[in-house]
Amino acid sequence: MQFGIFTVGDVTPDPTTGRTPTEAERIKATVAIAKKVEEVGLDVFATGEHHNPPFVPSSPTTLLGYVAAQTERLILSTSTTLITTNDPVKIAEDFDVLQHLSDGRVDVMLGRGNTGPVYPWFGQDIREAVPLTVERYELLRRLWREPVVDWEGRFRTPLQGFTVTPRPLDDVPPFVWHASIRTPEIAELAAYYGDGFFANHIFWPASHTQRMVAVYRSRFEHYGHGTAAQAIVGLGGQVFIRPRSQDAVAEFRPYFDNAPVYGHGPSLEEFMAQTPLTVGSPEEVIERTLGFREYVGDYQRQLFLVDHAGLPLKTVLEQLELLGGEVVPVLRKEFEAGRPADVPEAPTHESLVAAVRREQAAGSDDAGQDS
Amino acid sequence: MTQIVVVTGGLRQPSSTRLLADRIDAAVRAELGRSGLPVTSSFVELRPLGRAIMDAMLTGFAVPELEFAFETVAAADGVIAVTPAFNASYSGLFKSFFDVLPAETLADMPILIAASGGTDRHSLVLEHALRPMFSYLHAIVSPTGVYAATDDFGGQARASGLAVRIQKAAADFVRLMTACGTRTPRDTFNEELDEMTRLLADRQPGPSSGHVED
Numbered sequence: 316m317q318f319g320i321f322t323v324g325d326v327t328p329d330p331t332t333g334r335t336p337t338e339a340e341r342i343k344a345t346v347a348i349a350k351k352v353e354e355v356g357l358d359v360f361a362t363g364e365h366h367n368p369p370f371v372p373s374s375p376t377t378l379l380g381y382v383a384a385q386t387e388r389l390i391l392s393t394s395t396t397l398i399t400t401n402d403p404v405k406i407a408e409d410f411d412v413l414q415h416l417s418d419g420r421v422d423v424m425l426g427r428g429n430t431g432p433v434y435p436w437f438g439q440d441i442r443e444a445v446p447l448t449v450e451r452y453e454l455l456r457r458l459w460r461e462p463v464v465d466w467e468g469r470f471r472t473p474l475q476g477f478t479v480t481p482r483p484l485d486d487v488p489p490f491v492w493h494a495s496i497r498t499p500e501i502a503e504l505a506a507y508y509g510d511g512f513f514a515n516h517i518f519w520p521a522s523h524t525q526r527m528v529a530v531y532r533s534r535f536e537h538y539g540h541g542t543a544a545q546a547i548v549g550l551g552g553q554v555f556i557r558p559r560s561q562d563a564v565a566e567f568r569p570y571f572d573n574a575p576v577y578g579h580g581p582s583l584e585e586f587m588a589q590t591p592l593t594v595g596s597p598e599e600v601i602e603r604t605l606g607f608r609e610y611v612g613d614y615q616r617q618l619f620l621v622d623h624a625g626l627p628l629k630t631v632l633e634q635l636e637l638l639g640g641e642v643v644p645v646l647r648k649e650f651e652a653g654r655p656a657d658v659p660e661a662p663t664h665e666s667l668v669a670a671v672r673r674e675q676a677a678g679s680d681d682a683g684q685d686s
Numbered sequence: 687m688t689q690i691v692v693v694t695g696g697l698r699q700p701s702s703t704r705l706l707a708d709r710i711d712a713a714v715r716a717e718l719g720r721s722g723l724p725v726t727s728s729f730v731e732l733r734p735l736g737r738a739i740m741d742a743m744l745t746g747f748a749v750p751e752l753e754f755a756f757e758t759v760a761a762a763d764g765v766i767a768v769t770p771a772f773n774a775s776y777s778g779l780f781k782s783f784f785d786v787l788p789a790e791t792l793a794d795m796p797i798l799i800a801a802s803g804g805t806d807r808h809s810l811v812l813e814h815a816l817r818p819m820f821s822y823l824h825a826i827v828s829p830t831g832v833y834a835a836t837d838d839f840g841g842q843a844r845a846s847g848l849a850v851r852i853q854k855a856a857a858d859f860v861r862l863m864t865a866c867g868t869r870t871p872r873d874t875f876n877e878e879l880d881e882m883t884r885l886l887a888d889r890q891p892g893p894s895s896g897h898v899e900d
Contacts, residue, residue, distance in 0.1 A: 405687070445882065449885045449889065453889050499879045499882070500878050500879065500882035502879075502883040503883060504882060530879065577744065580744035581741045581744075581749075585741075585744075589749060
């Protein structure tokens with residue numbers, strides 16, 4: 316099972332000091348966080364993509380390329396890459412270059428974005444979001460799998476005799492996750508192609524996640540990619556940890572109360588009861604996170620949000636120390652213990668290359684038998 | 687069994703909005719009873735849901751007690767919606783409930799609109815505020831609403847009296863409900879899934895597997 320961090324990339328004033336980091340500070344802090352993720356023994360760092368203030372990550376592969384150069388093991392991902400407003404040609408090119416630079420330590424999480432004006436800013440219509448997603452993703456897949464593409468569609472200028480360069484590393488494209496909060500279409504899309512499905516999970520009741528993952532799993536099986544239990548599931552999580560539970564609550568409360576997404580509404584205690592947010596000791600975080608399995612089944616990837624709402628870098632790095640030092644080692648052991656043998660790990664570049672080689676070997680065996 | 691749900695936005699105890707709602711509910715049930723239709727009714731009081739409604743506005747999701755209210759409304763065969771008249775419109779709480787109610791919950795729903803107010807000078811609030819909102823939500827709004835001013839509760843029983851107006855509104859509403867027939871609640875979750883399945887089926891290449899290990 317993979318563990319990691321996903322970041323939104325918000326520039327938010329620290330409510331305890333009133334100070335807002337500069338964009339430069341926030342971007343450099345994001346790099347420091349990513350490097351720390353590897354240092355403390357976690358597996359994945361995923362950055363958001365936004366094209367409006369108060370967010371900074373408008374160019375995810377630039378950031379991830381810089382992180383790739385300073386890490387060795389870390390899997391670089393996104394949370395999410397906007398399939399609706401990015402040109403699939405540019406997505407294919409950017410992630411191919413990143414794949415080569417990082418020796419295959421890349422996957423991509425596709426999403427639709429949640430800021431209405433982003434669509435018109437990039438020449439698209441939000442009312443067409445679903446057909447746009449289907450068409451663009453199909454093109455992206457072809458660009459990654461076919462050396463020369465002839466293509467025509469509704470939402471982009473046609474391509475005749477187009478070859479994406481560079482080709483994917485080892486001719487194996489990055490693994491794709493499709494992310495959604497509560498859009499069943501995305502679960503269906505992920506299931507149709509046998510891709511991964513990432514449920515945002517945070518800020519929402521677990522019942523939403525449970526329903527979406529159930530749809531994805533059953534449709535994954537329906538489309539013949541394996542059993543429902545073998546579908547590739549990722550979940551978000553949101554934690555704030557201190558050795559003593561009451562310290563965690565006291566320190567996090569001002570950040571919670573003023574957070575842009577959910578602040579000034581329910582209390583911290585109510586929100587913890589209603590959503591996966593866990594503020595407390597390492598033991599409490601471990602217990603809650605292990606509970607996720609009860610409503611989504613054995614899953615492959617757990618990403619935590621730890622760096623939003625104005626939390627200072629120093630605090631975030633301490634959170635990562637606690638996650639890597641005390642929480643994740645126990646989670647790895649416990650999740651592994653209950654895992655049936657036929658439930659796969661999250662695909663990596665190595666496992667995907669190996670699968671292709673096996674298929675090719677099986678193919679040439681068949682050819683040999685035929686002749 | 688015909689299920690009537692009464693959504694009432696009164697703020698005080700006792701509430702003249704609730705008093706009006708009770709009388710309309712009784713008249714509608716009696717009218718349905720005369721048509722030989724078995725009927726039950728339940729109330730969704732908005733005041734106890736005040737915080738839940740505002741939290742849903744801020745967080746985007748409903749806590750269980752509000753979710754239960756949504757399900758109650760969704761399962762109705764007809765809705766009676768009653769609000770106090772505030773500042774030439776419905777109350778903010780009343781509007782907020784319908785702002786957080788999931789889209790299409792009221793689609794094809796027969797609805798009887800009613801309002802209470804301090805004086806009868808506000809009676810057009812039914813036509814200028816409630817009717818357009820419920821039309822926008824794709825409800826089928828009964829032509830006759832009921833407006834009750836404080837004075838109405840002390841008014842003499844006469845041709846234009848409150849009791850007669852309630853009776854007329856209830857009779858019209860029951861005729862509308864009967865004509866509309868059985869209502870099938872919308873299931874947007876599965877509608878969206880089916881739409882996606884159709885879209886994907888129209889794509890050229892079929893699904894390809896490959897990464898799941900045997």
